[in-house]
Amino acid sequence: MLSKQKMARINELAKKAKSSGLTKxxxxxxxxxxxxxxxxxxxxxxxxxxxxxxxxxxxxxxxPKKLKESQKSRLH
Structure with a gap:
């Protein structure tokens, strides 16, 4: 899971991109x-x-067979 700080930063940058643009x-x-x-x-x-x-x-x-096989391989 992504940290709260990183999620907040993603949202902050998205908001800034819409309002005034981002630097490089x-x-x-x-x-x-x-x-x-x-x-x-x-x-x-x-x-x-x-x-x-x-x-x-x-x-x-x-x-589905493919999913069952994948599940089995993850158990071993």
Missing amino acids: EEALEQQQLRREYIQVFRKAMEDMLHSVTVIDPNGNDVT
Whole structure:
């Protein structure tokens, strides 16, 4: 998870970009912070998906084979 300070800085830079524009240094900082945010988000999403089991209305496990294989490989 991204720290509160980094999230606040992302929002601060976004607000400044809309109002008065960013310096080159600020634009680079914003890009780096956004990359870091996206990386953290993707990791969290991947972890969440690896804990999912799909059950049909009849109670059968219909989790896609590729996901099951990925889940098994993470356990070992």
